[in-house]
Amino acid sequence: MKLVSYVADGAVRPGALRDDGRIVDLGGLAPSVLALIAGDALDRVRALVSDPATRLAPSAAPIVAPIPEPRRNIFCVGKNYREHALEFGGSGFDGGAKGGDEIPEAPIIFTKATTSVVGPFAPVLGWLDPDGQVDYEGELAVVIGRGGRAIAAHDAMSHVFGYTIVNDITARGAQKRHKQWLLGKGLDTFCPMGPTLVTADEIGDPAGLRVITHVNGELRQDAPVSDLIFDIPALIAAISQGISLLPGDVIATGTPAGVGIGFSPPRFLAANDIVSVRIDPIGTLENPIH
Template sequence: MRITTVSYRNKHHIAIQESDSCWAVSPQPANLGDALATGEVETLLEQSDSWSRAGLDELAFLAPIPYPRRNIICLGMNYAEHAEESLRAKGRELELPEYPVLFTKATTAVIGPYSDIVLDEQVTQQLDWEVELALIIGKGGRYIAKERAFDHIFGYTVVNDLSARDLQFRHKQFFLGKSMDGSCPMGPWITTADQLHDPHNLTVRSYVNDQLKQDGNTRDMVFRIPEIIATLANVMTLQAGDIIATGTPSGVGFARQPPEYLQPGDITRCYIEGLGEIANRIVSA
């Protein structure tokens, strides 16, 4: 199932894809994040046969979870080649992380799959791209064993973990450089876990102005999804609706020679096999 939040007749509704051109839309205004957090999503889906049908021209796609209740949890250096390029760019020797590198992005970073990304050059002049597979927690819990981790996943989506490298390196911690408003395009929908045979064998690509920048595969993750979930749940209670971005492959801008950064007018696209593609234009503040 592909499911998301849309704007329909100027209100937010949950929508389920029925065909390439037709979506079933919930009769009452709602968003998927709230439905997951309150445990109402299964009840809503049981009633979906009676929902209205709408064409693509009637819908505006929002982030599947447009207002996350908690920060987006992210992994850094979770692909070996990306870790190598990052450390090389900083003049350091390659040393893969022994444990997952974790940080968060503010909830206000989330925007829709086709929304404009506002670049305020007074804030950053080094805006970088990072395509990532994100998973959505469907059933919360603490002390989740690796063997049961997949039981807690509602589905998967595409995110662009946009990064202000000057802020990131200036402040040492990742949070500010990762948390600019609008720096987490997400979508275009959530593909439910039952539809994805193997999340560890997906092509992951990003483009800037149709030029391929990243070309990786999720099989190259240093820490795989069960270990990520178990590591987090050993420390904190995961909640339904939590978003976990699992890291990016090599090919980011700051590690290129010379470095490359996004500019107004650029269009960045992020694609993951089986999940779809998001596309966002960079615009001046």
């Protein structure tokens, strides 16, 4: 099942995307997708979607991020694809790295502010970066359904509600200058998310998914999720060791090689560029740079 958040009559409402492209309104079940996750309402959602008399959203209703207002910061993972770790280490922008430690021995966890989240087609405000070094990072994101602390890796997948796409937009100069990543990655609009939230039962094994990123139609990233250094169970176990994960928490799992700083010279994003990240069956997350 594909869940979305859409706008109607000036309000954001939860919905389910049908195969014919129409959105089933779920506002009668909960006020938001986040509330649906916390309320364990999937069986009721399925019943509504299969009811031919159910209420539909307006056909032109715009889609926003599936969780437009997360309850707390987005958990993110740095250098979690081997080839990307190597390109980042060799770029000169990894302010915290020392020679020879490009491949991490444990997951590198940072966060992006809740105010960084925007939806499909929403502009990324690249002008907020005074250095003009805005970069893209297409990523698979995991959404937690059942919360918990000290979750064992062997039980971690039972805590996954579903999956979406995140573009971990980054101001590389700030990332390097501050030698930590929040200020370079948490800027307003620097976390495009969506277009859908696909439930775990529809995905099956996420290792079979593929992350594909284009900039202005040019292929930049293309890698299977199976290439993750630390897989999803390992990430959930590491984060939850001492931090309780909550229903609706979002974990961006890391980006493959092919980001702008991997080129010589770097190929940063500029105004009017279009970045699209595709992971089937989640869809394509596309955003312009302003």
